[in-house]
Amino acid sequence: MAHSDACLKCTICIAACPVYRKDGEFPGPKALGPEWHRRHLAGTGDLMDHVDDCTFCQLCEGACPVGVPVAHLIAEHKAAALPKQTWPMRVRDTVLTHPEWVARAPVLTRATALVPISRWLKLSTRSQRPSVRKAPRLSRSSRRAAVGGGRPRVALFVDCFDRGFDTEAMLAAQALMEVFGFEVHQVPRTSQCCGAAAYASGRVAQARRQAGAMEQAIRGELRGDEVALITLNATCQGTIGEEWSKFLGLNDLPVPVIPFHVFALQHAPAGFWSTVAAANVDPGSWTWTHTTCRGRRRGDGALFQLARRAGMDQVEPLDLECCGAAGSYAFKAEHAETAHDIGQPAAAQIHGRPGVIWVDSGTCAVHLEQLAGRTARHPAYWLWQAWLTSQSASATPPAPAGHGEPRDGGS
């Protein structure tokens, strides 16, 4: 791996690691990543305890000044430790690293509500299972497009979580992009996983296979004229946009891969924003934005901007670099406590205030909802709600004075 040898021992990665700051036993990214790897290459890299406690949030890697692929070296370390796993854990991880199976039959998760099964599988009995949010049919009228024919096309990437549990968010994103004036089609048609879950659990070879199959599928379904491939999940975004080419040996896709909220900020017409902003959806209520750890590899602040642009009343970023959910991490019994501790500051920050959370990952949403007691959904969902409100509002009285910008957007 390029730069695996670059480590300066500066410890900046340690200072960025959320697990290190909650779990006293965790040796930290520098020890588990580059230091282990250096010994490993020399044949003296004994496996270390706690390597599996790494969430694969990759904040360490993003912080490293010399580009050491810290988290990916830890993934190698996890891979080397795989043979030590016990049977029930192996079964569990096989399921958790195939979210595409769960996405096909989300009811499967109900079985784990049975405590004995969960116990045997070392599934957390603490963390909530995601509830299934199937979209109602979206009314045609609310999806009216801004521009006429020959509209530019985007592909919307359907991730396992949204396919299985939150088609609402998915359809909201689709509808919004149609409102922005784009033709949208969903890829891949069948349920598949980009490899993110397997990579996080150290199943590097499996991740490579899954990614390869998914890449084939997407390439086959792209029509060639898409402006972008839009993602709704920061983890899949990172995996497809970065890891596929950097670590999993795949070629870059022929289109840029862009998170929905970034795309919205770039491509929604000005009138769209003034319309939603004018609707003033939920006055007096707070909007907390949380860019998930993997989303931070692109930086944070875009979600915050999105909420402000949409005219949300009081916007505040959650002071969390990672909420602890980290894909399937929080669902594993041995991690439940750490996951909870990592996300806990969110509850303290929200502290009884009313409001909702905008977050760019479904699993993080489940986790945050449970921790903070506030509804947490994908920004596409919230934006769509705001749009619907603005539409029903503008159907009766016109927009209030003072918000009288010309509407060149979706009405």
Place this chain on the structure above:
Amino acid sequence: MVVVVGAGATGLGVAWDLSLRGIAVTVIEQGDIAHGTSGRFHGLLHSGARYAVRDPDAARECIEENRILRRIAAGAIESVGGYFVKTPASPDDYGARWLAAMDAVGIPVEPVSREALRTAVPELHPDVKGGYWVPDGVIHGFPLLFRLQKAIEARGGRVQHHTRLVEVAVDHGSVCRVRVSSASGSEWIACDALVNAAGPWAGKVSELFDDPLTMRLSRGLMIIFAERKTAHVVNRLAPPGDGDILVPHDRVTIWGTTDEPTASPAADPPQRSETQKLLSLGRDLFPSMEQWRALRAFSGVRPLYQPESAADPRHITRDFTVIDHGRRGGPAGVVSVVGGKWVTFRLMAEKAADAVTAYLGLGATSATAETPLPPLPTPGEDARTPWLCECEQVGERDLAAWPGATLAEWRTRTWFSMGPCQGTFCLHRVANRRIAATNLAALDAEEVALREEREQGMQGALWGDNAREWALSQAVRRQTLGERT
């Protein structure tokens, strides 16, 4: 009693050989163990393949000693094997000549396809054309020398370091005593024979008695990379030249070397221009070498000897010479041993000890080829103390295994400060373990010396991330720790 000058591989080898023959020895060393070339070499356990064409005698000795060392020094040898790699620049006819010579010398060799090579050493250039496997290996020089020292001491021999030989007294044509000087003054030591195993200083030592040697010193340069970049030794299949061997050495990789005549036995620190040139020579073998994280650069001086020889040091034999000075008109009882390789130290020692034994009129023969060197005691595990040096995982126990050692001695014995941070994060921690045994002023001086030694090596390879490491160490030293020197 025999005095041996030099605690490098050769000197300690001679002392070990004599000890096994039941002869009392005292080793005199001006610096620490491995102060000379034995602490500044490439780490390669030669198979002899490099010398097969031009220097078959040296090659033969290499392969024989290579086999013996694997037997007697297990633990200090990595049997990793090596490849001779054909690049587009390799001379067409060289391969055939080399194979014939390998056959004549008797060094095992196996052809390896380009694909197999690239699998075994993924960092190799995609254009390499295949090559051959040979039984090269790796020598861990420092631990091996400390094993020799302990073995000698266990048999009643003495190893006095930081002590210089300054005078040789001759009585009726035979050596009878030597004067040595150290920080605690100077003293005379009576002796029946004297062995000059002073490596690159052998010429200087020979000036102390009446039969000077003309050494053909040659300086070689090496670059250490921070990580093990190859699992096997890699040589360029071409007549020996500069920049053609890469040796994996435990957690690091060493690239070398050069060959340039020098007058100075003390290895002059590498200049950046020299290391840059050496680095660029690696491109046809390892295209990404310039991106590898460099750790430091160092140089060593080959104690070559060949009275009548060509100007190019590459053409001077790597074979060794034992000179019985009494036989050529010098003082009787003085034996010099010069030339050779680390790999052949045991054989050199055996021959030198033979000369001494013959002079003393004793019948004992060498037993070193059959006597395994006892391993160093491993410090006990202690899960309840933190690492002091995290890069190389050195803890309190490792230091405790060398009581009374100075910081510099702890460095080569425990390997602390040898990893990527080069002492930035561990020197003060280790110094704290030493304060009880010394005073503050002395400790400060030891710290400064160690910092300087580390920095000098870093400066020779100061580019890319290593330059950033250097900047970090400056900031930590001066701003965080408040050091002013």
Place this chain on the structure above:
Amino acid sequence: MRVVVVGQGPAGLLTADWAHRLGAEVFVAAAADGSLALWSGAWDFRSFADSGEVVRDPWQWWDLHGRQRGVAWNREDWVRWWTRWRDTWSAAGIPLAAGAELPSHNRWTPTAVGRLRPVFVCPAWQWAADEPEPVIWVGLEGLADTPIALASARYHALTGMTATGVCLPRPDAWVPHWSGLAWSVYVDSEPGRQWLTEALTRALRDHAGTSPVLMPQMLGQDGCETLIGQLEAALGRPVREYALLPPAVGGIRIRDRWKRALKRRGVTWVSGTVGAVRKEGVQFRDTGELLPADAVVLATGGILGGGLWLSAAGELFNTGTGEMVPWSGRMEDLARAGIGTEGPAYRAVGRVVGGFDSDRDGDSGAVNLYTVASAMEALFGERTAGEGWQHSEEGP
């Protein structure tokens, strides 16, 4: 106006903060975390003269020597900007030591190995004194970076004052790889706080007097000020920290609080390595994406920060623009090498500017302040003088 600040070390955060106060829309673009996590937060104005002698009055030093370094400020300018900097930290929830309203001279702060170093101001949690005094020097068993034997001996040798070395035995929860950061996490927890209070009280029972207790920098994160207050109440003595090596808890506190405050104010973070700076904005190296900007400020930190890159061939580069940087090629000049205060499409601030050897001279605070303020003056002109300045941002 949209300002893109490249880099998030101390100079980058200060630039982002001030540009935001001056009304700009601010983006911080950074390839990695900045250097705050390496550093205790002590603020150097000028600690040593070129001769190596200790500087007691850095105001005076800049008066006398500033112009030779191309620093055009008089004392009034220094005071104005210095006050703004102090208020900025205070608004971000970073408290300065008492008496730091407008220091007249350098004070002494101890290092982990018992040396003393001149410093202008420290955050409230760190110990600094006008003159050395007898102290209780606390180390922790199992924290390798608190070498009390060495530190107390050296402190005594250098100052003639006693440093009573006290080693606290490790708690049950301790694990061998705990750094100061892990310790700080532990003492932020209830059991940790209890352990520390009891262990310290027990250890100091037999030490009469009120001399200050010097603790390693591990007294918690956000709970730090409360913990110090509790310890002082329990012990009846001042309790302060001395800085440790990285991960440096002091700098991490500053980083976390400052970034949190900036994010709440709407400063946006974008990650990636900037490989080119153009009139229109900055371009990221990996993705080729352009982040539009009206002004670009490079706060990329020199060799250590990665803003300068020394190639194997010995050439020095500005990584933000890919341009070659003039340099003598001599090692001893590397620490001073830099890109100057402005380029065709950017302004530079902090260490990457060059011309100073802050490690040696102890002037990194002043260099940051001067370069950032100059960039503000160049970008915002008159506004920086007065009414354009937003003072009252709430701390978190």
